[in-house]
Amino acid sequence: MVKPVNLEVAVGTVRLANPVLAASGTFGFGPEYAGLANLARLGGIAAKGVSPHPWPGNPPPRVWETESGLLNSIGLQNPGVEAFCREYLPFLARAGTRVVVNVIGRTVDEYCRVVERLEAEAAVDAIELNISCPNIKEGGLSFGQDPVHAAEVTAAVRAVTQRPLWVKLSPNVTEPERIAEAVAAAGADALTAINTVLGMAIDLKRRRPALGGLSGGLSGPAIKPIALRVVYQVAQTVGIPVIGIGGIRTAEDVAEFMMAGASAVMVGTATFSDPSTMERIIEDLPGCLQRLGAKSPSDLIGAALPGRP
Amino acid sequence: MVKPVNLEVAVGTVRLANPVLAASGTFGFGPEYAGLANLARLGGIAAKGVSPHPWPGNPPPRVWETESGLLNSIGLQNPGVEAFCREYLPFLARAGTRVVVNVIGRTVDEYCRVVERLEAEAAVDAIELNISCPNIKEGGLSFGQDPVHAAEVTAAVRAVTQRPLWVKLSPNVTEPERIAEAVAAAGADALTAINTVLGMAIDLKRRRPALGGLSGGLSGPAIKPIALRVVYQVAQTVGIPVIGIGGIRTAEDVAEFMMAGASAVMVGTATFSDPSTMERIIEDLPGCLQRLGAKSPSDLIGAALPGRP
Amino acid sequence: MTQPAIVKAKIHSVRPVAVGHFEMLLESSQLAAADPGQFVHVRTPGTLRRPISFSRLDRVHGRAGILWQVVGAGTGWLSQQPTGGRLDVLGPLGRGFPAPEADRPWCLIGGGVGIPPLFAALQIWGDSVRAPITAVLGARRGDLLVMVDDFRNRIGDVQVTTDDGSQGGQGTVLGPLAHWRARHPNGQIYACGPTPMLAEVAQLCRGVERVYLALEQRMGCGVGACLACVVLAQGKQGPEWRRVCHDGPVFAAKELVW
Amino acid sequence: MTQPAIVKAKIHSVRPVAVGHFEMLLESSQLAAADPGQFVHVRTPGTLRRPISFSRLDRVHGRAGILWQVVGAGTGWLSQQPTGGRLDVLGPLGRGFPAPEADRPWCLIGGGVGIPPLFAALQIWGDSVRAPITAVLGARRGDLLVMVDDFRNRIGDVQVTTDDGSQGGQGTVLGPLAHWRARHPNGQIYACGPTPMLAEVAQLCRGVERVYLALEQRMGCGVGACLACVVLAQGKQGPEWRRVCHDGPVFAAKELVW
Ligand SMILES: Cc1cc2nc3c(=O)[nH]c(=O)nc-3n(C[C@H](O)[C@H](O)[C@H](O)COP(=O)(O)OP(=O)(O)OC[C@H]3O[C@@H](n4cnc5c(N)ncnc54)[C@H](O)[C@@H]3O)c2cc1C
Ligand SMILES: Cc1cc2nc3c(=O)[nH]c(=O)nc-3n(C[C@H](O)[C@H](O)[C@H](O)COP(=O)(O)OP(=O)(O)OC[C@H]3O[C@@H](n4cnc5c(N)ncnc54)[C@H](O)[C@@H]3O)c2cc1C
Ligand SMILES: Cc1cc2nc3c(=O)[nH]c(=O)nc-3n(C[C@H](O)[C@H](O)[C@H](O)COP(=O)(O)O)c2cc1C
Ligand SMILES: Cc1cc2nc3c(=O)[nH]c(=O)nc-3n(C[C@H](O)[C@H](O)[C@H](O)COP(=O)(O)O)c2cc1C
């Protein structure tokens, strides 16, 4: 017999009914999965990345399956923040869950413009800065791959909003801890780790990179060990909460991420194969906690970090 | 009907009977798999990393299975170059295949001492510098994570040997191309890409990192897309040959790596599940080449790189 | 339109229908109510589901068919599922074919595994079309042709082409289509098959008012959320991406930009 | 010693033997020639093989048994393999138990799935030992005990313990062992079970000359190549790592450092 458990967790000032959120880019803008998943059951939804103006994205093919993984090169196609606020935000506002808006830009100014536009919208519970898109000015490296630029964009956005500010880290760096420190010092309220891992597939028949965007981002269970490592590294380095993401599919996966230091998690690729993944995880969590001898999800946070009993 | 095909390839001045070598650390020092695999059929064998003195390695558990992958934290246990030359090299010399010696060290001097010791041994066909082990002097980052240090150790070793010098790249860096450029300029004859990807698993029962070494290196099919990306990146950047490695299990995988720019490949983790993997690949290669309309393995090298027809 | 759902459908039967091709009947009145041209996203062991179109829609018995060629791990797995077992499918998905106009000659152009959705269209709407109906069915070889008898049981004019001439006329479906187009300037054309074939159909039938093409594209979610499955279409302000899974898979030829 | 090889062994039978425990007989005279305490590395769908010890060795009929508890995906898959199918195993691997001395009292201490290799030892050497033989078999609960009848069919003195007292005496195997040790100061002890149990056996039997322990450790290759499966042993120059797969799984208790 599994006892009913209060699954609430907090990410800084943001209280979540449970620690399971939909990951940005894999759950659209809300309505797409509404007939297939009970959105009100989720801890929250991170909407697909929005930029100041519409972005076209990359040529297809945009996804390619790999062993226990998925490569994507969507290229951050989105209708722009204005259309997002008009066409999708009202739906998300009524969905009965926390709304996280993932923000993308090519320059510091572009990030700020999106966030400024969102200031007018009461429905936004948190901003998630996606600093893994290429920064055109700095020669093709993304803001997320350099501590100085990561801090710069974080500080600039911090200056224009009081909203909870989460910064999403790229795993494609030598030392994620350095980026984490830099953005925490610049005013981030929480970190999301990780975005996709740079990868590639070859289409043997065409003798070409398989994806229209040539390389792409690897997600899914294949990257879970990489994500756990980054969460464990940054959770030790910074004092702000970490949201774990990468290959999560089961309640046990959630427990692993929380022990590694995550206060909450996001589920991305697993939704494609089973749109009820998140609800199933939420249902399984109480039993999982009980088997692990934990009274609440918060009991697990950081349990595997050095120096814990 | 598959026609007999000459599978020879060249990695710089090193001619291989076929492009399939055993990866360092997964094939021991040669004798371990001798009863289970026909060593003379292989393109070559990269021996486990050797240091100037015996290294003890990490506490167990040293391996942990993940989805389509394997985490290891062997910690480079080895008996030292002296014992290697005495106890194992004679066997390898008689194995009827190319012998690559993987070299590790904690300082530039340690790398040089191993390579100098190997100068006395005629059986060594190539040196593979493993620059992914932690560099104690420089605060825990490995030589392979910084272009300046990578170049320094490469140049120092270059100065003490005329032997073919291969440098094995770490994927755990922001820009593998920069490391590749640096070591090529410092005199490397070829690059091996990639070593394992930093990862971690949590043992839920113990509430601790699963591996004795806490974090470990991820290998296996899970990392194949990452490895292909790095090979594709560095093959475009440097003029020297690249040896592809990461998750290879089939002849088609080999073809993908070669199209991405590899001149040869290494097989690691797949051997654990099936010790005949490499021989099977070598057997399947002619049929695979025929299906792809290629006359020889060399036809495929770099076929998917930009600017190729 | 039926709302898409996760259906754990009972497998009524699976049978080989050509070399490396299988057809499966699923028991589900929900799926059987789909529009021809819609598809299901089939859960297979990998990271992603696999999109397969309906090959037949038996609304009376509440059965929907899917027909596929084994090309990789997903379709291979699918062909090993036992009768009586359950298949996890997400569907019906996408926008299918519009109903054909009753008084226009109707031509169904199918290549390879593009044939099945056209049969579903014929099955549902064949009786409502009073003008002549023609099917042109092509494949690389005769032993890869599917559903020819199903078409012949319903209409008289079924033309077959194979690349190597091993069955029907040698060549592609484009020959008979050009012919048909000349004789029926006012006709309506529904096509499904490999993308290069559809591009040629669109090219050949430029100016024809009602040309509908069922496209394929690599998919992630299958429900419009991930923006993976795009094709280029004519938007109000120039070319824009449309989602094959949600805005398609059926598009009017004139919408598309090649 | 039989050379290890990749054997695609025919599955003679698979049967449940306790709650969540199965035993399989493989047809292979090569495997049946193994030493008790050796193991096979079983190919399962994951990245690694799974090590399982021989539970019985029938050299006459050329059959080798393996017995396992389902604890995860690999052992779960194994328990679903059909009779008559083939299993890909790498073996026999490692260094098994040495033959017992004929004139020393012999005690076999097994905990849980540590019991099977001890039965193989009894099967092969039981008749050659002229001194009394005792088996102490323990498990958490009675319904998790395996091979008790197999032991009883061969020797009279089979003592059973369970943590909850649901079968045999309540407690662990250490109680009966302490007793036996006191009565047989010159005896030889073979043990297999969870690592903490083996540590206690080693501790309790310090000073006893012939104590052999069959250990477990996470494995990669299974053949000595990867250095994954190490345990700490007494080397010439202080403690050193030994490989469970190659130097073990059976070690003399006095070799080991805890
Ligand atoms: C809307 C739609 C309807 C389809 N209807 C049918 C049908 O009725 N019958 C049929 O045989 N096939 C159909 N296909 C193609 C079918 O989806 C692929 O053949 C199948 O996904 C291949 O999976 P696999 O694992 O066997 O092959 P693999 O090549 O191993 O698949 C690897 C990945 O590529 C994707 N993929 C491979 N080929 C295609 C393709 N042609 N289109 C889209 N994705 C692909 C797979 O879904 C998977 O994600 C349809 C595709 C779409 C988009
Ligand atoms: C030499 C040796 C002999 C063994 N003999 C038996 C036996 O006769 N009967 C039996 O039931 N079990 C035996 N085991 C334990 C058995 O190998 C594990 O229970 C099994 O590998 C679990 O695999 P899984 O996929 O079901 O579980 P999972 O926990 O999902 O396995 C995940 C990974 O951990 C490894 N692993 C998990 N538990 C163990 C363990 N206890 N020891 C080593 N690796 C482990 C697996 O091999 C796999 O790589 C033996 C282990 C060793 C080392
Ligand atoms: C198709 C796709 C689109 C994505 N789009 C975005 C995005 O717009 N913004 C973002 O921050 N992350 C994006 N991601 C990354 C995911 O949010 C997540 O970080 C990553 O997929 C790892 O989690 P998973 O393994 O659970 O999918 C996308 C991932 C996928 C697969
Ligand atoms: C158990 C194990 C030990 C390894 N030891 C070494 C080593 O000593 N030196 C080295 O350069 N690489 C070592 N590697 C890395 C492999 O050579 C290879 O780069 C990596 O495993 C990726 O290839 P794979 O996916 O085919 O295994 C080791 C890998 C494994 C799994």
Ligand code: FES
């Ligand atoms: S497959 Fe996700 S939008 Fe079409």
Ligand code: FES
């Ligand atoms: S498992 Fe590889 S050395 Fe023992």
